[in-house]
Amino acid sequence: MLSETKLNALKEISGSFSRDEAVWASGFLAGLAGSSVTVQETVSPAVHAESVSAKKITLAYGTETGNSKKLAVELAGIIKKKGVQVKLADLSQYKPKDLAKEDLFFIIISTQGEGEPPALAKKFYDHLHENDPDLSNLKFGVLALGDTSYPLFCKTGEDVDARFEILGGQRIIPLKKCDVDYEQESYHWAEHVLNVVGKTAENNQKNTIAPKVSAGRKKYQGKISNIINLNDIESEKETYHIEIETEDPLVYSPGDALGVIAFNPKQEVDEIISLTGIDPQKKITTLKITDGAEELLCKHLNISHLLKSTVAQYAQITGHAIPEVRLSLLDLLRIYPVKNADEFEQVIGILTGQSPRLYSISSSLEAHGDSEIHITVAKSDFLIGDKKQNGLCSSFLAEFNEGDELEFYIQEAKHFRLPNQDKDIIMIGPGTGIAPFRSFLYERDATGAEGRNWLFFGDRNFVSDFLYQAELQDFLKTGTLAHLDLAFSRDTAEKVYVQHKLEQKAEEVYHWLEGGASLYICGAKEPMSRDVEKTILNILQSKGKHSPEEAQNYLEELELSGRYVKDVY
Secondary structure: OOOHHHHHHHHHHHOOOOHHHHHHHHHHHHHHOOOOOOHHHOOOOOOOOOOOOOOEEEEEEEOOOOHHHHHHHHHHHHHHHOOOEEEEEEOOOOOHHHHHHOOEEEEEEEOEOOOEOOHHHHHHHHHHHHOOOOOOOOEEEEEEEOOOOOOOOOHHHHHHHHHHHHOOOEEOOOOEEEOOOOHHHHHHHHHHHHHHHOOOHHHHHHOOOOOOOOOOOOOEEEEEEEEEEOOOOOOOOOEEEEEEEEOOOOOOOOOOEEEEOOOOOHHHHHHHHHHHOOOOOOEEEOOOOEEEHHHHHHHHEOOOOOOHHHHHHHHHHHOOOOOOOOOOHHHHHHHOOOOOHHHHHHHHHHOOEOOOEEEEEOOOHHHHOOOEEEEEEEOOEEEEOOEEEEOHHHHHHHOOOOOOEEEEEEEOOOOOOOOOOOOOEEEEOOHHHHHHHHHHHHHHHHHOOOOOEEEEEEEOOHHHHOOOHHHHHHHHHHOOOOEEEEEEOOOOOOOOOHHHHHHHOHHHHHHHHHOOOEEEEEEOHHHHHHHHHHHHHHHHHHOOOOOHHHHHHHHHHHHHOOOEEEEEO
């Protein structure tokens, strides 16, 4: 509390403030207090410093890659432990008309490439902007996730925050915008939520969440010691098992991911330099780094599939009339050339940074030691128009040879963790979704965990696409795997997928869940993870005699307690 003298001085100074000055001062004082709120983030001042009495809040999330959901689940669990009930809501399923009935509504939402909402939250976003519900009873706060490498940083979160206010909502904590390293900032935001909804000032002093302090990502220098195509020669796929050795001791847990930034193909970079006449060694400053032109184009900047907004900026710089398309930088230069090297230097300044790619770790420290790490990488391809393109990072990794060096870091995944050793687990991981479960199995085998392990795996063909076949069959023989259910979709006239195998074992799956088993899904988001979740809900209804609403609540409780976890992409 302020002394009476300081309080009177503050009142005297602030009494003549305009609204904008009050907003600025609010952000300034928050900054002095060590809050994560900044002046730029404060759209309007948070209402009353005293807390709002609350027994229950709604925490909604809109996600594309899964980060918003992972974060929402983690923060919901923390907030519940502090005595506040939390209803977790997925915006892909949330009914926008229910907003008017909400009291305290907090939202975590990400922004995609062109400042767009996540695909699964677009229906909610569009409804919010195309209709005018009365939200005068709504008290809200928004946590926006984004990437400062993109020009429309956190735009979706900004839009939702502004729209809530226009529709009459009362912002009780300022908009918080987070970059890719969002952990520490999100903890501050959750603490702010608790402080605002706490029942008393005394209660608020207990509502302290220790933020995750990041010392920055530790970079490891590794050497490829083994690389094997796990698919048979007749397969339509290429899936690589890659082993990397390091001199520095590794620190990771089963469920974590390995992060790597791919280099752009040198042949492509050489052609860009030739077309533009830029000096390869010319030092150029971008948003996050200063380096030579060739080094920037090769290692730091995205040149393969430019955002529409980047193409539009290119058109402004060069004076070309370019339709709204996504092209590679090389294609742009071929079709719409720059005038000279100086103009291309401006173009380099608008390119976004190369985003890291994450791959689930498929090894275990307990089984493989702290100087070796494994990943499982499917070489991807896709069409842009009628032109076939290869995935940048998967191609980058697939072309490595034994002895080649690679820099990487470990991305911790606190949400995707093994339970206690005596607990059972059900793992559903078709295709490269097998990767973290290979880590789980090796870890539990090496540590002698007593809990049973059940794996559902699937792919196209048994003969050519049964990844890690020998290892999984050995785990089954030794009892590390209690059950191994397989679904090979192209081996039968009617396609069979992992969800069909789940249906066949519905009774036992439900029995395991009732007995405390944890459920994990890893692999393709669409359609696999959605089809699997629908099947699980059907199992809860048919075998557990739950209504649709009860089944949804059952699954939500599993999720909040950390017993239902997804890593989908």
